[in-house]
Amino acid sequence: MSSHPNNENAEPAQPERSGLSRRKLFGAAGVTAAVVGAAGVGALAGRASAAQPPNHLDTAVPFRGQHQAGIVTEAQDRMHFATFDVTTKSRDDVIKMLADWTEMAERMTQGEEAFPNGSIGQNPYSPPSDTGEALGLPPSQLTLTIGFGPSFFVKDGVDRFGIADKKPAELVDLPKFPNEKIDPARSGGDIVVQACANDPQVAVHAIRNLARIGFGTVAVRYSQLGFGRTSSTTRDQTTPRNLFGFKDGTANMRSDETDRLNKSVWVADGDGPAWLTGGTYLVARRIRMLIEQWDRTTLLEQERVIGRQKGSGAPMGLDDEFQELNFDLTNDKDEPLIDPVAHVRLASSKNLGGIEILRRGYNFTDGSDGFGHLDAGLFFIAFVRSPVTQFVPMQNAISRNDAMNEYVRPTSSAVFACPPGIPEGDKSTFWGSTLFD
Incomplete structure (x- = not known):
């Protein structure tokens, strides 16, 4: 469905920082105990420690850099996505929370507790400053990425925190598209934090502690757990499969493709307000897949809908996944091998006049819908330089004619402006500090 050499966040590792790390605190025995105790989180997908080489757990991704981590960073296997509504009218409280969040985020991404000595050596009659479920767990390539929604700047016509003049013109709620059934309670939000890691407990711990410290200033609006990345952002990663069983994100941009990223992902000087230069826009869509209906569909029809072969991932009529789409190939009846309404045709940059996006989505399974059907699908995340000129035209193209529309239903929608690193x-400097200068 449908890196940057100068980006410090694209580096694979960073020397371990001083301080009390989760790993130092308990050692290998503690890691084992914590993993066993965390079996409930992401249980359907299994623990990442069993699926990834050890270095994918031990590695810490640099928090600081030209761009925020978690955008072109090597896509991790687990995600906890959360949006927040600001519940205070105090500008000072918002500033303090963002500064606290930044300090906490940097510590947690390096495998440390949310606060120094957050679980030990404290007053036993007070709540600990760290919730503790990640004690003993390594960094797991945790990244935390923040963004601000349209309502953070202006809500119901009110300039909430004196920053209405810094709202980017591009930062507007997405229009209504055909074939969607959007739940307002699971859409929008003032602030988003995307936590990605190779251990689900590490990602959940990060969001939980940010939400806990933000109590009284923000409240969680909605959140989504994701497993099994549905895109690759580096050349070392193989192409993953979505819940329809097809390889997903074959043509995605890679972290070393500087020109493509500068053209389509990073906000350039002059695109909008200065505080966003070097940042990007995050588009999130929860797309429910009608799994049972798809599973009763023939292989021929599935491949017609997608436009690729299910086994190899190669475009129809070709034999290698990474061969360029060829829309001119026909069968002996002079019919195009890639159907005119196949997903890959409609979503391709060829069909869209060169439009590209950086995808970074995840599979999800949220139980059943109460009618005997799985509530499962794709939590679509994309990073773009301009949601108005990139994502909206792409969505218009696929929402009207895409053969896949018979098998999917978008249920939530949001857009956020993500500041630079x-x-x-x-x-x-802290997350969003330039907004309040």
């Missing part, structure tokens, strides 16, 4: 050594 925080420079190394700059202790005065």
Whole structure:
């Protein structure tokens, strides 16, 4: 469905920082105990420690850099996506929370507790400053990425925190598209935090502690757990499969494709307000897949709908996954091998006048819908330089004619502006600090 050499966040590892790390605290025995105790989180997908080489758990992704981590960073296997509504009218409270969040985020991404000595050596009659479920677990390539929604700047016509003049013109709610059934309670939001890691418990721990510290200033609007990445952002990663069983994201941009990223992902100087230069826009869509209906569909029809072969991932009429789509190939009846309404045709940059997006989605399974059907699908995440000129035209193209529409139903929608990264050594800057200058 449908890196950057200069990006410090694209580096694979960073030397371990000083301080009390989760790993140092308990050692290998503690890791085993914590993993066993966390079996309930992401149980359907299994623990990442069983699916990934050890270095994917031990590695810490640099928090600081030109761009935020979690965008072109090597896509991890697990996600906890959460949006928040601001519940206070105090500008100072929002600023303080964002500064606290930044400090916590940096610590947690390096495998440390949310606060120094967060679970030990404290007053036993007070709640600990770290919830503790990630004690003993390594960094697991945790990344935390923040963004701000349209309502963070202006809500019901009110300039909430004196930053209405810094709202980007591009930052508007997505229009209504055909074939969607959007739940407002699971859409929008003032602030988003995307936590990605190779251990689901590490990702959940991060969101849980940010939400806990934000109590009184923000409240969770909705959240989504994801497993099994549905895209690759580096050349070392193989193409994953979505819940329809097809390889997903074959043509996705890679972290070393500087020109493509500069053209389609990073906000450039002059695109909008200065605070967003070097940042990007995050588009999120929860897309329910009608699994049972798809599973009763023939292989020939499935491949017609997608436009690729299910086994190899190659375009119809070709034999290698990474061969360029060829829309001119026909069968002996002079019919196109890639159907005119196949998903890959309609979503391709060829069909869209060169439009590309950076995809970073995840599979989800949220139990059943109460009628004997799985509530499962794709939590679609894309990063774009312009949601108005990139995502909206793409969605218009596929929402009207895509053969896949018979088997999917978007149920939530949101767009956020993600600021650039925080420079190394700059202790005065925090998430969103340039908004409040």
